[in-house]
Amino acid sequence: MAIRPFEQHTPQIHATVYVDDTALVIGDVEIGEDSSIWPMCVIRGDIQRIRIGARTSIQDGSVIHVTHDSRFCPGGQPTLIGNDVTVGHKVILHACTIEDYCLIGMGSIIMDKAVVRSRVTIGAGSVVPPNKVLESGFLYVGSPVKQVRPLNERELEFLEYSAQNYRRLRERHLQTIGVDNAAASAPAPSPKPPRPAPKARTRRPAPPKRG
Numbered sequence: 001m002a003i004r005p006f007e008q009h010t011p012q013i014h015a016t017v018y019v020d021d022t023a024l025v026i027g028d029v030e031i032g033e034d035s036s037i038w039p040m041c042v043i044r045g046d047i048q049r050i051r052i053g054a055r056t057s058i059q060d061g062s063v064i065h066v067t068h069d070s071r072f073c074p075g076g077q078p079t080l081i082g083n084d085v086t087v088g089h090k091v092i093l094h095a096c097t098i099e100d101y102c103l104i105g106m107g108s109i110i111m112d113k114a115v116v117r118s119r120v121t122i123g124a125g126s127v128v129p130p131n132k133v134l135e136s137g138f139l140y141v142g143s144p145v146k147q148v149r150p151l152n153e154r155e156l157e158f159l160e161y162s163a164q165n166y167r168r169l170r171e172r173h174l175q176t177i178g179v180d181n182a183a184a185s186a187p188a189p190s191p192k193p194p195r196p197a198p199k200a201r202t203r204r205p206a207p208p209k210r211g
């Protein structure tokens with residue numbers, strides 16, 4: 001995996017997180033316990049911060065970025081993602097907030113200052129326009145998204161299942177590449193102060209065992 005600092009910020013990634021070798025995480029990024037970052041994701045916290053909670057999966061090819069401080073956006077805008085969130089394949093999250101237990105459908109785009117309240121499902125291929133707030137407990141679909149209906153019990157249950165499913169899959173991938181599973185109970189590294197780490201960090205698969 002490539003984990004790179006940007007200026008004074010180095011990504012703070014809990015020891016239990018799976019970051020695929022082909023993913024790229026840069027700068028002011030924190031990722032919580034048991035989360036997973038799948039192949040070809042780009043998480044670029046250079047001009048504002050990115051926070052990803054615990055047991056959240058960011059699936060293949062997704063891109064997460066932020067907005068910088070300017071007169072068009074005073075203070076800039078971070079991207080904040082909660083716990084137990086499933087971000088499907090090839091999603092773009094740009095300077096937005098996603099609360100706990102959401103499912104962001106494959107190929108969706110969520111734009112600046114949009115807020116997705118907890119326990120929302122967004123259908124595949126949806127676009128959430130800037131500043132839009134999606135109400136908790138509903139299904140949203142389309143471009144631009146429209147509220148379709150409240151999620152039923154089974155769908156609400158699925159949001160929790162999905163987070164746990166990816167938590168388990170993360171563990172199988174870590175085992176396959178030979179990362180010590182004891183790390184699963186390690187405490188989160190302190191987010192401050194940032195560690196200077198001029199070189200990219202690369203995790204390589206363990207050599208095959210003999211005998």
Ligand SMILES: CC(C)(COP(=O)(O)OP(=O)(O)OC[C@H]1O[C@@H](n2cnc3c(N)ncnc32)[C@H](O)[C@@H]1OP(=O)(O)O)[C@@H](O)C(=O)NCCC(=O)NCCS
Nearest residue numbers: 086087088089104105106121122123124125126139141142
């Ligand atoms: C939206 C979704 C949740 C299904 O909701 P649903 O209410 O069960 O929808 P149905 O399958 O009964 O379809 C209802 C209508 O919505 C349409 N529809 C389904 N998914 C849609 C989508 N993503 N965007 C637009 N329309 C969609 C269907 O074609 C159907 O239209 P019709 O009534 O004109 O025939 C599902 O299709 C989806 O997009 N899930 C996201 C899955 C994903 O990306 N997971 C992440 C990877 S792990």
